């Protein structure tokens with residue numbers, strides 16, 4: 274037998290991985306109040322995306338527990354008997370809240386992105402994306418076999434030039450609203466204007482903005498005054514500020530039907546447990562009434578940025594809960610993360626390929642669950658561990 278061994282090749286590739294590229298699982302037990310227990314130590318948690326602390330909200334947890342008393346799993350896909358009244362109620366409430374004709378639920382944001390893009394695009398179409406879009410949006414365009422083009426981060430004229438080079442090709446313009454690793458916000462109004470001028474509909478991923486930004490937490494597009502007519506495909510996730518799990522696409526009836534018939538990650542998978550849908554609805558209600566939480570988060574962000582500036586820590590131009598510090602190479606980021614843990618803060622290093630090469634960083638995500646003294650402690654820990662090796666933005 275001369276066939277080379279697949280299993281040997283896999284093992285050899287892993288053995289050859291340098292230490293700074295190695296990833297491993299760590300057991301992290303969150304206990305609420307922006308605290309996480311790791312290896313028996315209680316740390317301040319600036320790693321989660323639970324921006325409003327809703328994963329520990331009593332109302333959200335009670336909604337989950339109450340609905341789970343009736344039924345555990347959904348038992349089937351949406352199209353084959355798994356579409357429960359809880360799913361339908363959630364979709365209707367989301368549609369009304371966001372001002373879209375239809376909303377379709379997906380099990381995760383990753384599945385929403387690959388399902389939507391593979392259903393809406395063919396190999397003849399252009400998928401034009403910001404260079405820093407989330408991996409799921411890039412993967413969705415690849416799965417569709419579409420012509421994937423990426424423009425320089427936040428650069429509307431580069432996007433316009435890319436569309437200008439392909440005037441005869443159907444196109445979808447795709448962007449994150451809040452960028453997951455940098456925390457900045459896409460130029461949504463300018464992109465919407467370009468989308469209109471070029472007849473290239475705009476799809477926006479609101480994973481890090483829904484619940485946090487805009488009136489009633491309706492997201493960055495709503496904050497920018499954009500509606501369904503400007504953003505025909507709006508993607509939401511419920512694992513971040515909602516504190517639960519799952520995702521949705523808000524869109525027109527025609528697009529929803531296209532997803533229902535073409536999004537394989539919707540068709541060929543079990544629906545979310547109905548109790549999860551109930552918990553998402555409870556979280557939505559808390560978010561709608563959540564100006565208090567958003568104001569508290571805004572205070573912590575302002576406190577953090579003012580304190581970091583005073584300490585001479587080089588901030589990136591992010592006004593959101595995501596506050597990264599560039600370290601450069603992976604080893605420096607890992608080392609900084611380790612020293613921060615020694616000082617009581619959990620903030621894992623973000624390394625390539627999650628971020629571009631040479632841009633390893635600490636990504637702090639602030640939360641309304643942090644109190645004023647937590648942020649003081651966080652700043653002190655950062656100042657002590659990072660001042661010498663942080664690079665400018």
Ligand SMILES: *Cc1c(COP(=O)(O)O)cnc(C)c1O
Pocket residue numbers: 380381382383384386407409449453478480481510511512519520
């Ligand atoms: C987290 C994230 C997703 C994926 O959402 P999940 O529900 O966690 O699969 C999609 N897009 C962006 C921008 C994200 O940050």
